[in-house]
Amino acid sequence: MDMQVIYDAVIRYGIQLLLAVVVLLIGLNIIGRIVRVISRKMTRSELDPSLQPFLTSLLRVGLQILLVISVASMIGIEMTSFIAVIGAMAFAVGLALQGSLANFAGGVLILLLKPFKVGDYIQSAGHAGTVKEIQIFYTMLDTPDNTRVIVPNALLSNSSTINYSKNSIRRLDLTFDVGYESDIDRVRDILLDLAGRHELIFDDPQPQVLLGEHGDNAIVFYLRMWCNAADYWPLYFEFLETVKKAFDKAGINIPYPQRDVHLIKNEGQ
Numbered sequence: 001m002d003m004q005v006i007y008d009a010v011i012r013y014g015i016q017l018l019l020a021v022v023v024l025l026i027g028l029n030i031i032g033r034i035v036r037v038i039s040r041k042m043t044r045s046e047l048d049p050s051l052q053p054f055l056t057s058l059l060r061v062g063l064q065i066l067l068v069i070s071v072a073s074m075i076g077i078e079m080t081s082f083i084a085v086i087g088a089m090a091f092a093v094g095l096a097l098q099g100s101l102a103n104f105a106g107g108v109l110i111l112l113l114k115p116f117k118v119g120d121y122i123q124s125a126g127h128a129g130t131v132k133e134i135q136i137f138y139t140m141l142d143t144p145d146n147t148r149v150i151v152p153n154a155l156l157s158n159s160s161t162i163n164y165s166k167n168s169i170r171r172l173d174l175t176f177d178v179g180y181e182s183d184i185d186r187v188r189d190i191l192l193d194l195a196g197r198h199e200l201i202f203d204d205p206q207p208q209v210l211l212g213e214h215g216d217n218a219i220v221f222y223l224r225m226w227c228n229a230a231d232y233w234p235l236y237f238e239f240l241e242t243v244k245k246a247f248d249k250a251g252i253n254i255p256y257p258q259r260d261v262h263l264i265k266n267e268g269q
Contacts, residue, residue, distance in 0.1 A: 020074045027067040035060045053133045054111055061136075103137040106153030110134055116163045124161035127151055169202070170232050172225045174239055177218035179253035184211060184219065190246050191223050200235055202226040218255045 035056055042052045111134060116122045121130050122141070127149050129141030139156055141149040164170075178187050188209045195207035205226050213220035223243075227235055247254060 016075050020071045023074060024067065024071050027071070028064070031060060031063045031067065034063065053135045054107060057136045100137055102154040103152045106155075106157035107134060107136055107139075109157045110139070110153060115161050116166075120163055120165040122161055122163050122165075125151055125155040125159045164232075165229060168229055169226055170229045172227055172232055172235055172239075174223045174225075174236070174243075175212070176221045176223065176243060176247075177215065177254055178221065178247070179255045180219060182219065182252050184221075186250065187221060187247075187252060190250060190252070191221065191243065194239070194242055194246060195223065195225050198235075200227055200231045 039056050129143040133140040138150045191209045208224040210222045212222040
């Protein structure tokens with residue numbers, strides 16, 4: 001083969017390849033800038049915060065695919081053949097990444113049906129935390145002790161989910177055990193008085209005190225109160241302490257499990 005022909009081919013294709021690499025690098029940089037600009041615009045707009053990470057990720061992937069196709073055409077790859085190869089690769093990758101595709105579909109369902117949004121506190125798929133981001137394949141949760149949990153969207157879309165932030169008010173249910181010797185009317189008055197005087201407890205619906213159970217060692221009272229969802233846990237811990245102090249002051253006994261053991265002595269011993 002003539003060396004001049006080889007030289008001309010190397011120069012021609014080498015320049016094409018070099019140009020394609022330069023376009024690829026510049027294109028990736030431009031895509032990054034475009035995604036950042038659009039992300040800032042979405043942040044300033046009234047777009048649902050749950051959609052922003054998802055749309056940003058989708059935009060980045062779509063632009064990168066278009067860039068790769070453009071670069072491939074620059075180095076002389078036929079688009080028809082390239083698209084056929086891409087289709088075959090997509091089919092093979094789809095089979096290998098069924099779980100990822102399920103996560104993608106789960107993310108779409110979450111964003112369309114909105115069982116929860118960014119900022120909600122949820123419990124699902126064995127995890128509980130505040131939703132920080134809903135991405136293409138995963139949802140990010142922050143637990144109360146500030147641990148980041150990354151949950152596949154397929155699990156969230158196919159599991160029962162408790163959304164503690166969906167409703168603005170919640171009912172706080174507490175149980176208290178008192179001894180059988182206690183005056184049940186006195187117990188009821190103390191609990192209703194504590195609930196009625198607290199500024200964060202709603203008057204309507206009114207607090208309820210119900211005798212719920214005759215236990216083995218105690219009478220069980222149910223205290224039911226309505227409050228804002230944001231006040232639920234502060235009130236929960238506060239009432240446990242406040243009721244214990246009120247019972248102690250009133251001389252109401254809070255029993256603990258106990259068992260009487262009787263020893264029978266045989267006459268021959």
